[in-house]
Amino acid sequence: MTDTTDTRSHMPLGLAQRGYTGVIQHLAAKEAGSALSDVELESRLIELGFVEGARVEILHEGLVGRDPIAVRVDSTTIAVRRREAMAIIVA
Amino acid sequence: MEAPLLHLALVGTPNSGKTSLFNALTGSRQKVANYPGVTVERKEGFFVTPLGRQVSVVDLPGTYSLRGRSPDEEITRDFVLGKASGETLPDLVLCVADSTNLRLTIRLLLELKRTGRPMILVLNMFDIASRRGITVDVKRLAKELGVPVVTSIAVRKGGTADLLKLTDEISAALAAEPVENSWRALGVSELRATQREADRIIADCVSLPARPDTWTARIDAIVLHPVGGLIVLALILFVMFQAVFAWAQPAMELLKSGFDSLGELVQATLPDGLLQSFLQNGVISGVGSVIVFLPQIILIFLFILLLEDFGYMARAAFLMDRIMGGAGLHGRAFIPLLSSFACAIPGIMATRVIDNKRDRLTTILIAPLMTCSARIPVYTLIISAFIPARDVWGFINLQGLVMFGLYAAGIISALLVSFVIKFFMLRDFVPAPFMLELPDYKMPRLKSIVIGIYTRAKMFLQRAGTTIFSMMVLIWFLASFPQPPAGATGPAIEFSLAAMIGKALEPLLAPVGFNWQIAVALIPGMAAREVAVAALGTVYAIEGGSEAVEQIGQVLATKWSLATALSMLAWYIFAPQCASTLAVIRRETGSWAWMGATFAYMLVLAYAASLVTYNVAVALGAG
Numbered sequence: 001m002t003d004t005t006d007t008r009s010h011m012p013l014g015l016a017q018r019g020y021t022g023v024i025q026h027l028a029a030k031e032a033g034s035a036l037s038d039v040e041l042e043s044r045l046i047e048l049g050f051v052e053g054a055r056v057e058i059l060h061e062g063l064v065g066r067d068p069i070a071v072r073v074d075s076t077t078i079a080v081r082r083r084e085a086m087a088i089i090v091a
Numbered sequence: 092m093e094a095p096l097l098h099l100a101l102v103g104t105p106n107s108g109k110t111s112l113f114n115a116l117t118g119s120r121q122k123v124a125n126y127p128g129v130t131v132e133r134k135e136g137f138f139v140t141p142l143g144r145q146v147s148v149v150d151l152p153g154t155y156s157l158r159g160r161s162p163d164e165e166i167t168r169d170f171v172l173g174k175a176s177g178e179t180l181p182d183l184v185l186c187v188a189d190s191t192n193l194r195l196t197i198r199l200l201l202e203l204k205r206t207g208r209p210m211i212l213v214l215n216m217f218d219i220a221s222r223r224g225i226t227v228d229v230k231r232l233a234k235e236l237g238v239p240v241v242t243s244i245a246v247r248k249g250g251t252a253d254l255l256k257l258t259d260e261i262s263a264a265l266a267a268e269p270v271e272n273s274w275r276a277l278g279v280s281e282l283r284a285t286q287r288e289a290d291r292i293i294a295d296c297v298s299l300p301a302r303p304d305t306w307t308a309r310i311d312a313i314v315l316h317p318v319g320g321l322i323v324l325a326l327i328l329f330v331m332f333q334a335v336f337a338w339a340q341p342a343m344e345l346l347k348s349g350f351d352s353l354g355e356l357v358q359a360t361l362p363d364g365l366l367q368s369f370l371q372n373g374v375i376s377g378v379g380s381v382i383v384f385l386p387q388i389i390l391i392f393l394f395i396l397l398l399e400d401f402g403y404m405a406r407a408a409f410l411m412d413r414i415m416g417g418a419g420l421h422g423r424a425f426i427p428l429l430s431s432f433a434c435a436i437p438g439i440m441a442t443r444v445i446d447n448k449r450d451r452l453t454t455i456l457i458a459p460l461m462t463c464s465a466r467i468p469v470y471t472l473i474i475s476a477f478i479p480a481r482d483v484w485g486f487i488n489l490q491g492l493v494m495f496g497l498y499a500a501g502i503i504s505a506l507l508v509s510f511v512i513k514f515f516m517l518r519d520f521v522p523a524p525f526m527l528e529l530p531d532y533k534m535p536r537l538k539s540i541v542i543g544i545y546t547r548a549k550m551f552l553q554r555a556g557t558t559i560f561s562m563m564v565l566i567w568f569l570a571s572f573p574q575p576p577a578g579a580t581g582p583a584i585e586f587s588l589a590a591m592i593g594k595a596l597e598p599l600l601a602p603v604g605f606n607w608q609i610a611v612a613l614i615p616g617m618a619a620r621e622v623a624v625a626a627l628g629t630v631y632a633i634e635g636g637s638e639a640v641e642q643i644g645q646v647l648a649t650k651w652s653l654a655t656a657l658s659m660l661a662w663y664i665f666a667p668q669c670a671s672t673l674a675v676i677r678r679e680t681g682s683w684a685w686m687g688a689t690f691a692y693m694l695v696l697a698y699a700a701s702l703v704t705y706n707v708a709v710a711l712g713a714g
């Protein structure tokens with residue numbers, strides 16, 4: 001799977017624009033600089049369905065700093081801040 | 092021998108319909124709304140199954156895991172794990188899932204299985220799933236998960252029949268011996284593995300149509316538009332406060348004239364004397380002057396209930412997140428704050444969903460600044476007496492505009508206070524994260540709106556009949572005794588206890604333009620804000636004597652200067668005039684100190700705001 005789909009480079013979801021669609025590659029809680037500990041942030045993201053292989057799409061973004069973002073994860077829509085979304089590496 | 096009481100618990104992800112199910116099973120009227128985190132307490136109810144088994148069922152706050160990250164999730168965790176003191180473990184756990192969105196619940200269910208409690212998976216909202224073309228292989232799902240699975244439609248009559256039948260079957264076969272609890276907090280890799288397992292099971296048993304809810308997508312394109320969304324939000328709030336003022340008028344006039352004729356009837360039929368005075372001044376002018384505001388209160392609740400049921404609250408939180416963040420608040424805090432427009436008490440309770448302790452505390456401290464419905468009578472009374480009812484720019488009612496201004500003043504001061512708190516508490520540099528599920532929109536259900544309004548209206552009338560009535564008896568007594576000595580001139584009330592108390596306090600309040608009648612009204616107004624209106628009604632009615640059957644509003648217009656009226660409005664934006672709110676702050680923060688701090692800061696702000704307002708108004712010639 002890695003070789004065929006890896007034509008796009010990996011990037012954090014926190015940098016993606018509205019309309020972006022992709023698949024989660026892995027979680028990198030260390031990169032996010034969130035107020036939560038790495039383990040806590042990673043657990044929460046997984047609990048909201050952000051796991052490897054899930055399809056994501058950025059549906060909406062806020063006004064100030066285009067933050068937060070509303071992300072479609074499979075069948076749910078989740079609002080997160082870009083800071084936390086930096087931990088979600090997509091391609 | 093009668094079978095022992097069967098203990099059920101409703102567990103599931105937020106907004107999956109647990110409380111709807113609870114209401115359907117027990118016939119209760121617990122609060123249901125379309126956003127995650129509505130239920131923040133455990134509630135027990137009872138029912139009897141078709142086969143006659145007595146059942147106790149407990150509704151719990153929604154949670155994504157048993158880790159207990161915030162106070163509401165801890166309640167669920169402690170109940171399921173039997174940590175709560177004096178609680179029996181549930182005999183059967185009903186794991187409630189939103190059928191349109193199974194991933195997170197199935198993962199939770201895999202975690203719950205480790206507690207060893209017998210369990211059923213309830214696929215709720217099955218009506219929506221069917222409408223969207225989602226099909227579930229229930230038998231296979233049950234086999235894969237190793238727990239019985241049943242579908243339900245909590246909001247439809249008979250929608251829980253299958254669940255009841257299954258409960259009977261299972262309860263008959265429940266093993267009595269305790270089962271091993273092998274639950275412990277899941278590590279990251281286990282979490283990931285359970286989510287993978289859940290996704291695999293779903294892929295095998297559920298077929299999803301590719302398209303999401305198109306209505307939700309269409310509405311969100313406008314409502315969550317970066318600029319358009321904020322305009323819509325401002326428009327909703329503006330219409331709400333205009334409506335509270337303009338639309339409720341006809342019904343209020345009707346109630347007013349009803350109480351007027353009642354007062355005249357009492358005056359005409361009863362002989363002059365204490366009984367006549369008590370009924371006319373104490374009950375009708377006092378309590379009646381508060382009940383008149385029922386239409387406005389119903390209207391504000393109607394607006395909030397519609398927004399909640401439609402699914403707008405989570406969107407408002409999304410739109411406000413960064414703006415609130417600037418003031419050191421959490422986007423999540425917007426939902427409790429918006430609920431505080433109805434009443435600060437549920438608003439303060441709703442802060443339990445905020446996991447960060449300081450964010451939660453800040454939200455609790457500022458919630459009482461949001462204009463609750465109990466301020467409506469005070470604001471309306473003064474606005475209608477002093478602000479002309481003309482239109483500005485052709486379509487906006489000036490009185491409604493002032494009302495909107497008062498609401499805005501409450502919101503802005505709440506943000507400012509939060510900013511100051513953030514500054515002094517040296518809060519974490521990095522803001523706590525905001526993560527919130529945005530549920531699909533749902534058509535508000537007429538029945539739940541009607542029930543919601545009925546419960547609130549009943550509460551309001553009950554308060555009028557108890558708290559407000561007893562305060563009025565007290566005020567009437569204080570304002571009527573001692574009676575003036577024979578041959579005294581001037582209004583009788585000048586000789587009463589109320590006048591003595593009011594005049595003793597007057598020097599303190601004179602700088603903000605309050606007379607002794609206001610001073611008297613503010614004291615019972617500590618019990619509840621509306622009482623001040625009733626107290627003014629009684630005091631001025633007694634002062635006016637039996638021949639003056641005038642509306643309290645007209646009396647104020649002649650007795651107060653505009654500066655005093657504005658000062659009173661400023662006072663009510665801030666003043667901590669509600670004993671129950673203070674009690675809830677004490678309970679939710681677990682500290683007398685925070686309650687005292689809230690009381691003190693609000694009182695200081697109220698005095699300062701009134702002082703400035705009064706003196707500026709006098710300087711501008713409104714004295």
Ligand SMILES: Nc1nc2c(ncn2[C@@H]2O[C@H](COP(=O)(O)OP(=O)(O)OP(=O)(O)O)[C@@H](O)[C@H]2O)c(=O)[nH]1
Pocket residue numbers: 103104105106107108109110111112122123124125126127128129130131151152153154215216217218219243244245246247400533536
């Ligand atoms: N169409 C449909 N709507 C439902 C059903 N069950 C619940 N709802 C709606 O779903 C929303 C959420 O219901 P609640 O009962 O408040 O959910 P909850 O699980 O108690 O939510 P929390 O207390 O926040 O965890 C409400 O708008 C309900 O009217 C159902 O079976 N069918």
Ligand SMILES: [Mg+2]
Pocket residue numbers: 109110111122123129130151152153
């Ligand atoms: Mg609930």
